[in-house]
Amino acid sequence: MDNEHEPSHDKGQIQLLGIRTPIIRPGNDMVKILVESLKEQKIQLQNGDVIVLAESAVATAEGRVVCLADIEPTAEAYDLAQRYQLGPREMQLIIEECDEIVGGVPGAALTITRGTLSPNAGIDSSNAPDGCVVLLPKDPQKSAAFIREGLEKACSCHIGVIIGDSRTQPLRLGCVGIALGTSGLEPVEDARGTLDLFGRELKITRKAVADNMASTAQLMMGEAGEGIPAVIIRGAPVKVIEGSIAMPLFSREECMYYSNISRDRK
Numbered sequence: 001m002d003n004e005h006e007p008s009h010d011k012g013q014i015q016l017l018g019i020r021t022p023i024i025r026p027g028n029d030m031v032k033i034l035v036e037s038l039k040e041q042k043i044q045l046q047n048g049d050v051i052v053l054a055e056s057a058v059a060t061a062e063g064r065v066v067c068l069a070d071i072e073p074t075a076e077a078y079d080l081a082q083r084y085q086l087g088p089r090e091m092q093l094i095i096e097e098c099d100e101i102v103g104g105v106p107g108a109a110l111t112i113t114r115g116t117l118s119p120n121a122g123i124d125s126s127n128a129p130d131g132c133v134v135l136l137p138k139d140p141q142k143s144a145a146f147i148r149e150g151l152e153k154a155c156s157c158h159i160g161v162i163i164g165d166s167r168t169q170p171l172r173l174g175c176v177g178i179a180l181g182t183s184g185l186e187p188v189e190d191a192r193g194t195l196d197l198f199g200r201e202l203k204i205t206r207k208a209v210a211d212n213m214a215s216t217a218q219l220m221m222g223e224a225g226e227g228i229p230a231v232i233i234r235g236a237p238v239k240v241i242e243g244s245i246a247m248p249l250f251s252r253e254e255c256m257y258y259s260n261i262s263r264d265r266k
């Protein structure tokens with residue numbers, strides 16, 4: 001393996017390569033499925049490639065699929081389900097999975113889950129078997145590292161892996177991608193101290209590299225039945241590193257959106 005981890009492709013051009021796989025089932029080996037799918041599609045991983053994986057596929061393989069009929073709602077779940085027009089069993093799972101419920105609209109409870117704002121605690125009913133939902137991966141950072149290490153061993157190259165999800169943004173219509181966990185790349189690049197076109201020093205700017213790449217992959221993955229749970233991004237100007245860096249998060253007080261919303265709620 002190349003110790004310098006330099007990509008063998010031109011970083012002046014970015015390529016997206018979708019990886020079609022069979023339908024992912026609980027207990028499947030994601031590394032094995034990806035390696036076999038790459039061979040079938042005659043795609044070879046290269047140094048510097050970044051693979052973005054749909055969180056629902058990773059979570060399904062990890063057995064994070066729940067049958068709603070097995071859930072017993074509490075009185076709190078019934079109350080919140082009526083308030084946000086959700087099924088009481090799904091509401092019970094939201095309560096169990098999230099850190100806090102901060103509000104909502106018909107059809108979605110707005111939660112803080114693992115430190116970020118997330119509708120319905122990230123629970124996904126699309127691309128799930130009938131009567132079931134898919135929870136978020138239990139530890140996306142650990143999942144990303146495990147899959148990266150397996151792919152690097154199988155394909156003899158150094159890559160990055162992102163576990164991505166789709167989220168809405170405040171006052172914006174439509175979903176964009178975010179990174180839940182990463183391995184092998186620097187997820188946020190600090191641009192402070194660099195100069196703009198007019199020589200002014202940037203004071204607060206940080207580039208959400210992993211989130212931007214997750215959004216890029218969403219264009220090819222789609223949100224429905226496209227059957228592309230993984231996308232290779234080739235030639236992106238990212239820092240491929242050894243090991244993993246946890247996704248850096250704002251505290252609630254530092255977040256411009258949350259701090260102002262929570263202030264209004266008091």
